[in-house]
Amino acid sequence: MPFSTYDASVGMVLKTLKSLDAILASAEEHAATKNLNVDDYVQAKLYEDMKPLDFQVRSVAETATKCAARLLGQEAVDLELQSTFAGLRKQTTDAIASLQKVDPDSVEGKETRLITMGLGPGKTKELSAKDYIVGYSVPNSFFHLQTSYAILRQQGVPLGKRVYIAPFSSWLKKKGTKTLSIPCTLSTEPDQLKYASPFSDAIPDEMMKDIVLSGAMRRVVVTGLGAVSPLGIGVRRTWTRLLDGHCGVVSVKNRGPRYADLPCQIAALVPQGSKNDGGWRGSDWLSREGYKKISPLFVPKLLINLGAGHISMKYGFAGPNHAATTACTTGAHSIGDASRFIACGDADVMIAGGAESCIHPLVLGGFSRCRSLATSFNDSPRKASRPFDRDREGFIVGEGAAVVVLEELEHAKSRGAKIYAELKGYGCSGDAYHMTAPKESGEGALLAMKRALRNAQISPGTVDYINAHGTSTVIGDAAENFAIKTLLLGSEGKQKTADINVSSTKGAIGHLLGGAGAIEAVFSILAIHENVLPPTINLDNTTEEFDCNYVPNVAQERRVNVAMTNSFGFGGTNSTLCFARY
Structure with a gap:
């Protein structure tokens, strides 16, 4: 997985962690209905919508908890703890509790390492980290761009920025949870959008213009x-x-x-x-x-x-x-x-x-x-x-x-x-x-x-x-x-x-x-x-x-x-x- 750097804020990371926590809580609830441990439940693929979630959520969690650790002045997070969903949930709730006690002004704008999703098997590239970053997701609902755009604007991404978007809205919509958005790296090259998720096929060339332009308003x-x-x-x-x-x-x-x-x-x-020019009375x-x-x-x-x-x-x-x-x-x-x-x-x-x-x-x-x-x-x-x-x-x-x-x-x-x-x-x-x-x-x-x-x-x-x-x-x-x-x-x-x-x-x-x-x-x-x-x-x-x-x-x-x-x-x-x- 390539890494990119951006300036994180307490509010943005907290929002991400809370959305992540809601996903994990939902997974636990569904597992409980089957009398299963959530990890066994996901691995057994009894929950159809969570087939790709094991890898996806762990990647998201690593991103968010790394952000939180950096903002809290910690050197690293315990990635071993993320090997189970229970550990992942604990790490997420702990990070939320810690960040809620932090004065946002004391850490606002600190540089933070963000993990970016791979751009597809064998297609990973280091994206530019000049300005702003975007949001992430499972590919089921790649074209729910209105939701993604609203999130980007809410988070202050300026107009004219071309960004990578893959909203997590399809699965979350069914569960009544707000769309998860994690800042990811700004893409300035349209071809980088072709492999926006390791779970999706390449997007056809003829669709690229619409995706790029919908993802970020042009100047x-x-x-x-x-x-x-x-x-x-x-x-x-x-x-x-x-x-x-x-x-x-x-x-x-x-x-x-x-x-x-x-x-x-x-x-x-x-x-x-001249009065002689024109002149017509209906x-x-x-x-x-x-x-x-x-x-x-x-x-x-x-x-x-x-x-x-x-x-x-x-x-x-x-x-x-x-x-x-x-x-x-x-x-x-x-x-x-x-x-x-x-x-x-x-x-x-x-x-x-x-x-x-x-x-x-x-x-x-x-x-x-x-x-x-x-x-x-x-x-x-x-x-x-x-x-x-x-x-x-x-x-x-x-x-x-x-x-x-x-x-x-x-x-x-x-x-x-x-x-x-x-x-x-x-x-x-x-x-x-x-x-x-x-x-x-x-x-x-x-x-x-x-x-x-x-x-x-x-x-x-x-x-x-x-x-x-x-x-x-x-x-x-x-x-x-x-x-x-x-x-x-x-x-x-x-x-x-x-x-x-x-x-x-x-x-x-x-x-x-x-x-x-x-x-x-x-x-x-x-x-x-x-x-x-x-x-x-x-x-x-x-x-x-x-x-x-x-x-x-x-x-x-x-x-x-x-x-x-x-x-x-x-x-x-x-x-x-x-x-x-x-």
């Missing part, structure tokens, strides 16, 4: 950006004007008489080209030609997923092709879902984003009836969207679109792609509260942010910037602000509120609704890539509870290694994306 990076916004066409123009403090909110009074009676007569519009077409002139593709073209469908057809993209429809969280959900497709091995490259074109009297009227829009700034549109400001009163509807190109890290590196940032975490939640309003405590927002950081394996204290949802509503901004401070001022967070960097770019571009999460993801990525915090324009006065650094009116140069972006929508849907410097 996802951003290699492309695109934007059309009220600040301009293209990423560079939009970003430059954002940093310079420009605003894309304008009056819509001149768009026709139907806008004149609306409470809110301003919106954030994408700059128009009502004129119908009245002149009748319903027979309606295109056979009229209905398909109305479908939400046709945007993704057209891109797929135009470029021949045959990977996952779907559309999220989650109100103002749509863009963020699209990017987050796409990242998971890549992380899970369903695609190597994904184009993801969001778009909105909704400047219409019905839309402005509907949001006005919800009392969601700012209505006191019709004569000074550029002052209307003022996130976190004392005088904020509602959001401004905007139009535009943004996309990102997401790519599996190794795929991007192999083609020499420019990497803007890494998408490390994605968290979602539901408020379970109200159709349009968040809880004042910001519980849903907090949960989404926590889940994104947990997914990213990043502590709150390392977050350098948050691009807030910050729509400029009285309740929404206050709830998000409370949630952000709750998260970042915790035990693993910042020391003071002034260290929390937050801004809302909706002061400059309004609220792009379904496109908001996507364009704000682009801004967060660029904040990392260019080490600058985009400003919150129109932030002139704050109240006492708004005491973070909201980057008021002027961009700030800061080193940004980790950035988060929040998106929240009607129906209580919340999403947070976490990006990091690559």
Whole structure:
């Protein structure tokens, strides 16, 4: 058996020993029903499920008890005692009792010898022990990867690590015992997975990719950006004007008489080209030609997923092709879902984003009836969207679109792609509260942010910037602000509120609704890539509870290694994306 080295912790070894003890106890119970000694019982193979268990459990026990001995400062364990199941049980229970008395901080991270399972008869290799290790098992249930993945994440194995997994769940499931997981050696070469257990046949080559990718989530990076916004066409123009403090909110009074009676007569519009370009009135077409002139593709073209469908057809993209429809969280959900497709091995490259074109009297009227829009700034549109400001009163509807190109890290590196940032975490939640309003405590927002950081394996204290949802509503901004401070001022967070960097770019571009999460993801990525915090324009006065650094009116140069972006929508849907410097 080859040996490998890793850093063990008291908690991890205790968990392993307790699972092992449960297996041994179960074996003893079954032996007792036959009036047999457990060793005789196993050797007689009266217990079908334990045919391979004799060798397997002894190997596991040697691993776990060696870990325990090392953590307890002992030189070795009595392997002779492990020659019987009774001795093995005693050694396990003794190790548990001893470890439970140990101060974890005094031994946390000590180097420990771990025995690794052979990779098959005649196929043993010394595996790399650089980082993390994985879990072990009898091969009956080699493909119960969801259980294994959950254990790995619980034990802190970071995303992107390729690992050897063979869950012990089939036998344990029958006995109602939790899956046994012992840290084993990290495998960086797929062929090492072929002989993951001495009790199983080699895994066919065609199955290797799925096993490797399911065993450890792949890393996802951003290699492309695109934007059309009220600040301009293209990423560079939009970003430059954002940093310079420009605003894309304008009056819509001149768009026709139907806008004149609306409470809110301003919106954030994408700059128009020539009025001679395009120009089509559906009502004129119908009245002149009748319903027979309606295109056979009229209905398909109305479908939400046709945007993704057209891109797929135009470029021949045959990977996952779907559309999220989650109100103002749509863009963020699209990017987050796409990242998971890549992380899970369903695609190597994904184009993801969001778009909105909704400047219409019905839309402005509907949001006005919800009392969601700012209505006191019709004569000074550029002052209307003022996130976190004392005088904020509602959001401004905007139009535009943004996309990102997401790519599996190794795929991007192999083609020499420019990497803007890494998408490390994605968290979602539901408020379970109200159709349009968040809880004042910001519980849903907090949960989404926590889940994104947990997914990213990043502590709150390392977050350098948050691009807030910050729509400029009285309740929404206050709830998000409370949630952000709750998260970042915790035990693993910042020391003071002034260290929390937050801004809302909706002061400059309004609220792009379904496109908001996507364009704000682009801004967060660029904040990392260019080490600058985009400003919150129109932030002139704050109240006492708004005491973070909201980057008021002027961009700030800061080193940004980790950035988060929040998106929240009607129906209580919340999403947070976490990006990091690559």
